[in-house]
Amino acid sequence: MRALARDYAAALPALDTHSLMEGELLRAQDVRLEFMPMGERDGAYDPENKVILINSLSRPERQRFTLAHEISHALLLSDDDLLSDLHDTYEGERLESMIETLCNVGASGILISDALMEEVLQRHGPSARALAELVRRADVSGSAALYALSEAASGQVIFAVCAPSGRGEARQLTVRVGGSTAGVKYPLRPGTPIPDEHPVQIAFETGLEINVKSYVPFRSGRKMPAWVGVYPDGSGRRVFASFNLDPASYSGA
Template sequence: MRLLARQYAADLPALDTHSLMDGALLQAAGVRLEFMPMGERDGAYDPENKVVLINSLARPERQRFTLAHEISHALLLSDDDLLSDLHDQYDGERLEMMIETLCNVGAAGILISDTLMNDVLTRFGPSGRALHELVRRADVSGSAALYALLEAASGQILLVVCAVTGRGEAKQLTVRASGATESVKYPLRPGTPIPDEHPIQIALETGLEISAKSYVPFRSGRKMPAWVDVYPDGNGRRVFASFNLDPARFGGE
């Protein structure tokens, strides 16, 4: 999926919202782009009517990622071998989930170049700071940066984007998006609350980058030892973090 996405991106004149539609596959098929209010939905791809729909009320960065995601649906539908493999291995809800995951991978592949990824990984490794740099320099959502970084990272790495929800006494820092490399079995579920004493919470409150031995705060209460790298985005509402679960990194056995 990432290869399909990178091949599509290589043909584009630019990576702004409208230029994303200029790829050879969509141009040949006559696919058009339309913006309209879509309620809670961010977008959709209708292959029969050859149209990509984007929620006109969504944030610009969200619109751009959604467009890349829907284009990835078109790329996937154009690859008979990939479709056949998916249908051979999955069905029902599991199939739908895998398709959505692959299209997120495709969106990240379209929006984040290999050159940018290599530069960020060389300078910062698979860290919270790396996530922030991808968001800032590629002008993508935190989830897009997360998926792209996971594709390029190696080792036992868990990545999360956390955000503040609610106001006043109901205000809480929770996991917005999470993912892990293949060697990690359990990512954090979206909506998982971050404990008050955790480095992610402290980074949000102080505005400081933190790198320290800590733990993965599973919703069940289980605390898996890890080395955590945390980087707040500066607006007091969002934090990027990585957990390295390799015992050699945090002095475990």
Template sequence: MTPDPFSAAKVRMRELAAAYGAGLPGRDTHSLMTGLPGVELRFLSLGWRDGAFDPEHNVIVINSDVRPERQRFTLAHEIGHALLLGDDDLLSDLHDAYEGDELEQKIETLCNVAAAAILMPEPVVAEMLERFGATGRALAELAKRAEVSASSALYALAEATPEPTIYAVCALGKPPREALPADPDSPSGEKVLSVRASSSTRDVKYTLASGTPIPGDHPAAVAFETGMEVKESSYVPFRSGKKMKAFVAAYPSRGLVTVSFQLDAARLGKKEDRA
């Protein structure tokens, strides 16, 4: 392993997943399973769990109660577990470098990397970046093209984006407890636009925490309210209240707003017409 074992592990995981995906006849549920002969697929009600892979009985179980796009990503994730278990060298390297909860977290992350590589091959991600740049629209279009949720697509897009960028998926939700009004007579059940999921490119240390509220005058909130794409210099609204300058490209789609925060200084100070 290299001095950074996890980076090397992600590279290897992407290679395994890309090779698996290249041999599939398609990306529908049946086609995804063709690379695992002898493994049975079952759909059951699993409560809070999305899915599981049982290597002892060669069974992948998917939660029948979640949305179809979530089921596809979960299936690809569980295939990632099967690929990982089939690579003795990678598995050994992980056990040498990590243990306990950290090992489990690293494995789950690698399986998300695998799922993204299977459902969103590099040429598809590259095409979205070439057409739309590192923008919220690129994220929305990738999710549509790959038939996955925007929350799933953002990880693949972040991995492929060369510029320092934070991506986020925002939707209406309950405000965090610390943001609730102090006045007990004030309405507390009103939903606010907040972050559902976030990821960043490999050279950016920060992401936006789930539940982070979006201020009403922020470009992401304006895009949500107007239904129009907004691109302008603004900021990253961290939950702590701190702000980081960024070029924001927010794109409303299907009740969500997909947002990119480009941190490249060359972009700051610019403003583009709202589409």
């Protein structure tokens, strides 16, 4: 999927919304782009009517990621071997989930270049700051940056984008999107609450970057030791977090 996305992006004149539609596959099929209110849905790809729909009420960065995601659906449908492998291996909800995961991988592959990823990892390592840097420099959503960083980084690291959920005084900081490197078995799931005393919560409240020995706040209550990095995005609405599980990272080595 990433190879399909990279090949598609390499032939584009640029990576703005208009240019993303200039790929050979979409032009050959005369696929058009339309914006319209779509309620809670971010977008959709309709291959029969040759149209990509994007929620006109979404944030611009979310629209751009959604467009790349829907283009990835078109790329996947154009690859008979990949599509056949998916249907041979999965079925039902698991198949749909895997398709969505692959299209997220494709979207990040279109929007975040290998060169940018290499530069960010060399400067910041697999960290919350690296996640924030990808969001800023590639002008992508936190989800897109997280998917790309999770796939590209080495070691045992969990990543998360956290933001308040609920209303009024009941609002609690929770994981909005989570992911991890290939060596991690248990990522943080969306909806996982962040304890009040946790560094992620403290960084959100203070707006200060934090790097400290702490733990992964799994929903089950298990506290796995980790070196925790938290980077507020400056808007006061979310923080980026990384949890390095390598013992050397939190033992002071």
